[in-house]
Amino acid sequence: TAASSDASDRIKASPLAKRLADEKGIDLSKVEGSGDNGRIVKRDVDEFKAAPAAQS
Amino acid sequence: MAQTYDVIVIGSGPGGYPAAIRASQLGLKVAIVEKESLGGICLNWGCIPTKALLKSAQVFEYIKHAKDYGINVSESSADFGAVIKRSRGVAEGMSKGVAFLMKKNKIDVIMGAGKAKGVKTVEVTDKDGKKVDYTANKGVIIATGARARELPNIKIDGQKVIEYRKAMSLEKQPKSLLVVGSGAIGMEFAYVYAAMGTKVTVVEFMPNLVPVEDEDISKEIAKQYKKLGVDTYVNSSVEKVDTSGEGCKVLVKTPSGEKTFEVDVVLSAAGIVSNIENIGLEETGIKTDKGKIAVNEWYETSVPGFYAIGDCTPGPALAHVATAEGIICAEKLAGHKTEALDYGNIPGCTYCQPEIASVGFTEKKAREAGYDIKVGKFPFMASGKASAAGAKEGFVKVIFDAKYGEFLGAHMIGMNVTEMIAEVVVARKLETTSHEILRSVHPHPTMSEAVKGATEAAYGEAIDL
Amino acid sequence: MAQTYDVIVIGSGPGGYPAAIRASQLGLKVAIVEKESLGGICLNWGCIPTKALLKSAQVFEYIKHAKDYGINVSESSADFGAVIKRSRGVAEGMSKGVAFLMKKNKIDVIMGAGKAKGVKTVEVTDKDGKKVDYTANKGVIIATGARARELPNIKIDGQKVIEYRKAMSLEKQPKSLLVVGSGAIGMEFAYVYAAMGTKVTVVEFMPNLVPVEDEDISKEIAKQYKKLGVDTYVNSSVEKVDTSGEGCKVLVKTPSGEKTFEVDVVLSAAGIVSNIENIGLEETGIKTDKGKIAVNEWYETSVPGFYAIGDCTPGPALAHVATAEGIICAEKLAGHKTEALDYGNIPGCTYCQPEIASVGFTEKKAREAGYDIKVGKFPFMASGKASAAGAKEGFVKVIFDAKYGEFLGAHMIGMNVTEMIAEVVVARKLETTSHEILRSVHPHPTMSEAVKGATEAAYGEAIDL
Numbered sequence A: 001t002a003a004s005s006d007a008s009d010r011i012k013a014s015p016l017a018k019r020l021a022d023e024k025g026i027d028l029s030k031v032e033g034s035g036d037n038g039r040i041v042k043r044d045v046d047e048f049k050a051a052p053a054a055q056s
Numbered sequence B, C: 001m002a003q004t005y006d007v008i009v010i011g012s013g014p015g016g017y018p019a020a021i022r023a024s025q026l027g028l029k030v031a032i033v034e035k036e037s038l039g040g041i042c043l044n045w046g047c048i049p050t051k052a053l054l055k056s057a058q059v060f061e062y063i064k065h066a067k068d069y070g071i072n073v074s075e076s077s078a079d080f081g082a083v084i085k086r087s088r089g090v091a092e093g094m095s096k097g098v099a100f101l102m103k104k105n106k107i108d109v110i111m112g113a114g115k116a117k118g119v120k121t122v123e124v125t126d127k128d129g130k131k132v133d134y135t136a137n138k139g140v141i142i143a144t145g146a147r148a149r150e151l152p153n154i155k156i157d158g159q160k161v162i163e164y165r166k167a168m169s170l171e172k173q174p175k176s177l178l179v180v181g182s183g184a185i186g187m188e189f190a191y192v193y194a195a196m197g198t199k200v201t202v203v204e205f206m207p208n209l210v211p212v213e214d215e216d217i218s219k220e221i222a223k224q225y226k227k228l229g230v231d232t233y234v235n236s237s238v239e240k241v242d243t244s245g246e247g248c249k250v251l252v253k254t255p256s257g258e259k260t261f262e263v264d265v266v267l268s269a270a271g272i273v274s275n276i277e278n279i280g281l282e283e284t285g286i287k288t289d290k291g292k293i294a295v296n297e298w299y300e301t302s303v304p305g306f307y308a309i310g311d312c313t314p315g316p317a318l319a320h321v322a323t324a325e326g327i328i329c330a331e332k333l334a335g336h337k338t339e340a341l342d343y344g345n346i347p348g349c350t351y352c353q354p355e356i357a358s359v360g361f362t363e364k365k366a367r368e369a370g371y372d373i374k375v376g377k378f379p380f381m382a383s384g385k386a387s388a389a390g391a392k393e394g395f396v397k398v399i400f401d402a403k404y405g406e407f408l409g410a411h412m413i414g415m416n417v418t419e420m421i422a423e424v425v426v427a428r429k430l431e432t433t434s435h436e437i438l439r440s441v442h443p444h445p446t447m448s449e450a451v452k453g454a455t456e457a458a459y460g461e462a463i464d465l
Ligand SMILES: Cc1cc2nc3c(=O)[nH]c(=O)nc-3n(C[C@H](O)[C@H](O)[C@H](O)COP(=O)(O)OP(=O)(O)OC[C@H]3O[C@@H](n4cnc5c(N)ncnc54)[C@H](O)[C@@H]3O)c2cc1C
Pocket: B010, B011, B012, B013, B014, B015, B016, B033, B034, B035, B036, B037, B038, B039, B040, B041, B042, B043, B045, B046, B047, B048, B050, B112, B113, B114, B115, B143, B144, B145, B146, B164, B185, B275, B278, B279, B309, B310, B311, B312, B317, B318, B319, B320, B321, B322, C444, C445
């Protein structure tokens, strides 16, 4: 398989961020990642929750 | 009527016994069939007893170099018999441990040779030849492992031409030894015997020592073995072994012509063959492929109800692979959520001195796969811990994808690197990029700092180089 | 006119010299001021020379127990002078390495005592008392480190009552030694001297040995030091040291009353104090807090243009912390993208035998922080590698958050665990959960498998327990 076709279309998130998002019912595709290469980390999920979730 | 279980495991090696335990943990009634010793090759004749021998060899090396550390030793010698005895004792202790684990996990141990039969049935023949059938409602896991491969030119006679079992239970230390094959097993025995004073020669058919490793590792271990006094020949093959005389006359074809070696003992360490004979594959119709039992990613064979894991199946012949497969297979059988094994993230170790450990792509393989790569190397020469420990040999080499920083591979040679590779396995599992490695504070002074140091080097940020 | 740089670093320890290199890598013109030896405490009187002593001690221990490994040794002795000399040689080599690194990175080394002055200026006084001013356009990084703390009851005389520098350069091996303080430094010297045959007593004020560690670690090291022949007293304090006689009479208050010890030498290892005197803090108005230079997360002091890192600032007094701070500070100064240091993910190691390594929350701290936790422990008793190596002491203990599986902390004691903690640091950096640790294939047989084994235990999935 080509070594080039990943990263862009797939959501990258740390395992902990995934578990937290899962638990809190947060859609990861709406979260902006602050980690390397835009990886979503715990902090992003925590702060996303703090932001008005009412928009959805 | 046949006694009934949920799961029956044939073979109690590092594939079989963890599979049995995991199945039992998940509520299944389990039996394990073993025809020889609990724990399989790994505990009895593989991983564990060899590491005991290697430790004795390492201690002896320390003693020989005691003066370098400010310690005076007047006289020392390796007591070959005692070294072997210790190793056998360690193996025995571990095997007993497995017996305890079986009991604790309420797994029935059935001593005898198991054979797949009909539908989810195992026929066990005990040492007196008595046959009993057992049925497994959920499935049978075949984990019969492997044995040493015999090359056509090197007939194993168990006395002068031996395989690994004999190599760890010889009565007398040979004065000279020729090792055929420079994989992990061959290299480990070469180190043990060389450290204890045997004159050792290693013959490798491939162009590099430890041929599965990155070429830089091969070069470094060649250098280190030379210092140890081991002669190594690559691109070479044993043509004939003549055991008619007192020792062995070994004819070797080398790139610079034919050479004859006269040695006490020849150790054949040229790979393994799976134990697939007389276990009912033909009768039940379980398919094989190139001498191994064919399985899918959940270890299902071609016949429903029969599974196979470990050295009797394709994939790297390693204890931790057998265990991982066994656990996944048991979870699948129990209907437990599990995930398929990532064969691209399996570490491999060779426990000679300096140690070798690696995971992922070699530089060559990464280039062949079309990656644009960044490569970094940290020589232990520049490590404070290595200096303090008097172990400046070797390096850590890391390979990253230039575009996304994916951690493609790590290749290590040096003191204690076999304890350092797990960091890379876990980092890769977690899909690290170079960035997170650089920003993980490694404790000072350790050899493990070299992982970070090599990553810095790959990105032109080296501090200590 | 004063010579001008972009950045001037005061102090060349593991904080200062990496800061200088990183700044230079990022295109800045850098000078480093050092009044004693390049490399600071770490390379000259700390991390490195102690690890050299520890290695000698470990080799001597192997020799004393050679018979356990099947090796015969007729007579052996530690040559104290040679052990010390080796250690000093290793330190010297590393210090020279820093000189080489400065040259390679085009960093000017200015030998002398630096003092902050006016605006971004450093006044350097050389050994002849000559003063020269240097200006730093971007900023001055203060990295003056720390020294041994002197307790009011334990006056250091440098002969019979000593601190760490003297402890690694004594002319004669003391027959008996009392160590005050059981932090990493105290415990490491206790091991070195005990292994070499000195009768060692350790006195700790807190209720546990190695008081920053998890309580289970404290208990285990107490047990192991007892086996080594070291007497340890916790909840105890040295009241008086009388050096008027031949040796030292030490009055110690213990929970079971006052005790008097007669020893050759007392080693005071009761923490450090930052070097904040005569470096211009008062003159420039740089604020301190509890004896350390106050800084924000980017290591800016209260006076613009002056930065401070390492042991002269708050935070754990560790070489790898100083280095991480130095690199971040340099990146910030150079306007390079960087990220603040996560002080919750700093590993700590003690290099006695068995080794100690830890990172993150202790069990007690995790509970205090309100976490609902899962705790797992894997004793090396059950490890095949530990058995083979004759190193069954110790364990790995892991702590996970019960709700999300966050890896809160790991606490290890045993052979080579200082090389194993990086795995947990990186895993935590990457925000692992227990799941990924369980599904990372650790190589067999290694000590590092115990990290996975302990995690299995935390989740009731233990295979080898
Ligand atoms: C010298 C040596 C050193 C090694 N060192 C390492 C190392 O350091 N690290 C590593 O990862 N790997 C090492 N290996 C490889 C490792 O031992 C194997 O990969 C591992 O043992 C495979 O496990 P397994 O469960 O598939 O089979 P095995 O361990 O081979 O176990 C199979 C078991 O099945 C039993 N059996 C076979 N047929 C039947 C039957 N019909 N009925 C009942 N029982 C049966 C056998 O008696 C045996 O007990 C080493 C191997 C050798 C030879």
